[in-house]
Amino acid sequence: MAQPVAFNVLRGSSTADLILASDFAAATGRTVGSFSDLIPKVPTSEAVWETRPPAPGDRSADDHLDRWAAEARASGMTVRCVLGYCVGSVFGAGLVERISAxxxxxxxxxxxxxxxxxxxxxxxxxxxxxxxxxxLTADQATAARTDGDAALAERTAMPELAKVLSDLVVAHGEPALTRIGLAADRSAELLGGFRAFLSYLVSAAELDPGRGWAAATAITSASEHNGLNTLPAGRREGVVAREIRFDLPHAELLRAPEVAAAVHDLLIEGAR
Structure with a gap:
């Protein structure tokens, strides 16, 4: 079949089974592990497709889900599992709902x-x-952080906050990258990627993943400011059907062999 447009192919397969991975798969600037790190460690026979990030702009969450779901359906394959990372888990729940149709x-x-x-x-x-x-100099870095703190304090609407923070990254980052001789197009790519990422986060806020997560298995890191760890104990209960915890930082979750082994076990369990 033709290569998908809305997905990156992380693994091809001759089977009719498909796994979808939902994440903002940035080509540049990413420091945390990705599904590109995880999937090669998971010995599964299914094809694995990862959602491509949407273009920057004010497109809705439904637009993104419709595009991804339409191509998954057109493939003729059976989607056996959806994986979601961080906010990609919100879109992951939405994909499960679409696919269930x-x-x-x-x-x-x-x-x-x-x-x-x-x-x-x-x-x-x-x-x-x-x-x-x-x-950046120490003073420049401090000024950038102060500007960001002020933006958060003054704005609660996420679309407006995302625009201000994106503009601040350009305002502080563009001169710094120019000073080190980075080409203008490369600088624009790096800084524009942040704007696209915040647009992705804002669109995800349109969705309620509660019902999808309630039937999901969560794999949780030890980082207190990420995932289910951000919830008070009283609110954490029942958010997901099952939780598997690892003593790993958030950034390493998709790189760790022990996490890959757990995912493999879950896929085998689901195939029974």
Whole structure:
């Protein structure tokens, strides 16, 4: 069959079975593990497709889900499982709901699942500034963080906050990257990727993943500011059907062999 347009193919297969992986698969600037790290460690026969990030802009969550689901259906394959990472777990739940319209519901495995909120956008802004600190003076880095803190304090609407934080990354990052001689097109690619990522987070906030997560298995890191670890104990109960915890940082969750082994076991369990 033709290569999919809405997905990156992480593994091809001659079988009629498919696994979908939902994540913002950035080509540049990513420091945390990805499904490209996990899937080669999982000895499964199914094809694995990873969602391609949407283009920047104000397109809705339904637009993204419709595009991904339509291509999965057109493949003629049976979707056996959907994987979701961080906010990709929100879209993962949406994909399961869409796919259930034409086949039996696939299993859902989520990794540090988290719904987007203003503080999450701010946290990713600080991560972006942290990635630029090697090119900023101490005073410049402090000013960038202060600007981000002020943006979070002054704005609660996520679309507006995302725009302001994206503009701040450009305002602080573009001069720094120019000073080190990075080509303008390369600089625009790096900084534009952050804007696209925040747009992705904002669109995910349109969805309620509660019903999908309630039937899912969650794989949780030890990082207190990620996934289910951000919830108070009283709210954590019942969010997912099953939780498997690992003493690993969030950034390493998709790189760890022991996590890959757990995923393999879950896939075998689901095939029975």
């Amino acid at each position: 034409w086949q039996e519901p696939p299993a859902l495995i989520v990794f540090d699942p988290e719904a987007p909120h203003p503080a999450l956008l701010h946290r990713h802004y600080l991560d972006a500034i942290g990635a630029l600190t090697g090119f």
